[in-house]
Amino acid sequence: PGMVLTGTVRNVIDFGVFVDIGVHQDGLVHISQITDRYIKHPSDVLKVGQIVTVWILDVNLEKKRISLTMKKPKNNE
Secondary structure (H helix, E strand, O other): OOOOEEEEEEEEEEOOEEOOOOOOOOEEEEEEEEEOOOOOOOHHHHOOEEEEEEEEEEOOOOOOOOEEOOOOOOOOO
């Protein structure tokens, strides 16, 4: 968690975007983690193929899920 990566938006869905970060599983940026301001739909600010900077929030090996955020961390922990 906290590691910064560059990835490519692979899919835009109602509740977020999937980002290819170079591992087997794409990471999910939940709609609440895209920006601090309100957005109606992720497609309002992101599109497939867009290069984005993301930070790892959580990795769940059991469920094979990677949670990402596009909000820059407030502190450098």
